[in-house]
Amino acid sequence: MDLGLYDERLRGVHLIQGIGLSSNIYVIGRRMVTLIDTGVGNRPNAVWPRLRALGIGPEDLAQVVITHAHHDHVGGIFQILELASPKVFLHPMDARYIAGYLGPNLVRVEDGDVVETEIAPLEVIHTPGHTAGGICLYAKEKRLLFSGDTVFPEGLYGAYQGESGSLEEMVNSLRRLTELDVDILLAGHGEPLFHGGRDHIRLAYKKALRRYESLRR
Numbered sequence: 001m002d003l004g005l006y007d008e009r010l011r012g013v014h015l016i017q018g019i020g021l022s023s024n025i026y027v028i029g030r031r032m033v034t035l036i037d038t039g040v041g042n043r044p045n046a047v048w049p050r051l052r053a054l055g056i057g058p059e060d061l062a063q064v065v066i067t068h069a070h071h072d073h074v075g076g077i078f079q080i081l082e083l084a085s086p087k088v089f090l091h092p093m094d095a096r097y098i099a100g101y102l103g104p105n106l107v108r109v110e111d112g113d114v115v116e117t118e119i120a121p122l123e124v125i126h127t128p129g130h131t132a133g134g135i136c137l138y139a140k141e142k143r144l145l146f147s148g149d150t151v152f153p154e155g156l157y158g159a160y161q162g163e164s165g166s167l168e169e170m171v172n173s174l175r176r177l178t179e180l181d182v183d184i185l186l187a188g189h190g191e192p193l194f195h196g197g198r199d200h201i202r203l204a205y206k207k208a209l210r211r212y213e214s215l216r217r
């Protein structure tokens with residue numbers, strides 16, 4: 001899905017939608033390609049056939065950003081590393097689970113770091129809550145947020161019950177995201193949202209906060 005056909009600001013961004021429980025893969029650029037997440041990597045979500053359909057081969061793939069180390073987002077990296085050797089960006093809190101497999105390709109990124117891409121610089125925003133090392137990626141000029149499994153359209157937010165999840169951290173992360181100027185919201189699963197992202201994030205924050213307060217009573 002060529003997102004540039006739907007919104008001028010997304011020229012050069014393709015969405016490979018996850019099939020079943022697999023995450024979405026966002027493909028940025030043509031020659032120095034950046035992927036955001038890699039899907040689960042099972043047969044219907046095999047990475048290379050889907051990239052090749054976009055005219056992208058191993059020599060074109062420069063970097064991969066993993067929003068968090070759950071297998072439905074990171075599984076495809078192993079197929080990628082069989083044929084290509086991109087940098088793989090990950091927050092240290094989540095990198096610990098798979099650092100051994102990534103070897104020298106791993107680049108640890110922290111809050112405030114910037115990943116350069118063909119369409120825009122992406123600022124790393126550390127958003128723990130779904131996992132301890134979850135990140136979102138923010139392109140300020142485009143008012144664009146890649147939100148992983150932290151926040152989704154319609155006020156949905158990621159599950160916090162997992163191994164390194166925390167509702168309190170989720171509330172704090174969502175509060176931080178409400179401070180950003182977001183129009184386009186591209187989440188780790190589901191459909192893209194082209195307008196009004198900030199309202200959807202605010203709704204998620206309110207719902208998470210209400211839940212947090214109800215559990216503390």
Ligand SMILES: [Zn+2]
Pocket residue numbers: 068070130149
């Ligand atoms: Zn997840």
